[in-house]
Amino acid sequence: MSTPRYDVITIFPEYLSPLSLSLIGKAEERGLLATKVSDLRAFTSGVHKSVDDTPYGGGAGMVMSPVPWGEAIDVIAEEAEGEGLSTHTLIILTPAGRRLDQAFAYELAQKEHLIFACGRYEGIDYRVTDHYSTRDHFEVIEVSIGDYVLGGGEVATLVILEAVIRLIPGVLGNAESLKEESHTLRDESTEPLVEYPNFTKPPEWRGLEVPPELLSGNHGLIAKWRVAAAKERTEKLKDQTRE
Ligand code: 5OB
Numbered sequence: 001m002s003t004p005r006y007d008v009i010t011i012f013p014e015y016l017s018p019l020s021l022s023l024i025g026k027a028e029e030r031g032l033l034a035t036k037v038s039d040l041r042a043f044t045s046g047v048h049k050s051v052d053d054t055p056y057g058g059g060a061g062m063v064m065s066p067v068p069w070g071e072a073i074d075v076i077a078e079e080a081e082g083e084g085l086s087t088h089t090l091i092i093l094t095p096a097g098r099r100l101d102q103a104f105a106y107e108l109a110q111k112e113h114l115i116f117a118c119g120r121y122e123g124i125d126y127r128v129t130d131h132y133s134t135r136d137h138f139e140v141i142e143v144s145i146g147d148y149v150l151g152g153g154e155v156a157t158l159v160i161l162e163a164v165i166r167l168i169p170g171v172l173g174n175a176e177s178l179k180e181e182s183h184t185l186r187d188e189s190t191e192p193l194v195e196y197p198n199f200t201k202p203p204e205w206r207g208l209e210v211p212p213e214l215l216s217g218n219h220g221l222i223a224k225w226r227v228a229a230a231k232e233r234t235e236k237l238k239d240q241t242r243e
Pocket of ligand 1: 094119120143144145149151152156
């Protein structure tokens with residue numbers, strides 16, 4: 001694949017400043033991907049730079065106008081096409097969208113161009129979803145990061161980008177850390193397990209000892225202990241969401 005590109009459209013560009021830090025920032029410096037944050041207000045006309053209006057049909061709150069969204073998305077798609085990218089995946093952040101999980105993150109990591117539309121207020125006029133769903137070279141996916149309310153899509157975008165970018169070949173130094181991690185770890189019966197607990201030095205801390213199996217040097221014994229510990233941890237987690 002060509003270098004993937006990640007665009008974010010928001011009325012709070014500074015909210016996305018973590019993109020230039022740490023793993024994502026380093027990956028961009030190494031040329032493994034490109035990111036760009038665009039201010040939705042730059043695509044408004046008039047002195048008030050308004051991006052929202054009252055909902056048709058009445059009700060609380062404000063709805064984001066489709067007009068600046070259409071302008072912004074079209075300009076960004078043209079810019080990406082100028083760089084040789086031919087298909088655009090428009091991601092609209094909404095609690096009504098498909099829930100992010102690890103399998104979905106892998107799917108998104110295969111896309112060459114993601115455009116994140118961060119809504120505020122009561123969301124974006126639904127014609128934006130309808131329009132780009134039928135446009136050539138576009139697909140639209142509404143995405144949620146979980147069943148809770150947020151003020152807007154900005155933090156959800158950061159979560160998705162962090163999950164996706166670390167899956168891009170070359171971004172993580174160690175391919176093993178991708179193989180072994182939580183939600184990928186499975187036992188023989190293929191029930192998904194959370195990760196086993198980890199320990200490091202010192203061997204005793206505040207009266208607590210590291211499980212002796214992990215100090216045994218016996219790799220068969222260690223593997224057995226880890227599967228059992230992961231099962232136990234998975235069961236404990238299930239208990240927390242049972243009444
Ligand atoms: N809550 N995922 C869960 C979300 C969300 C809220 C959003 C966007 C994605 O915007 C208000």
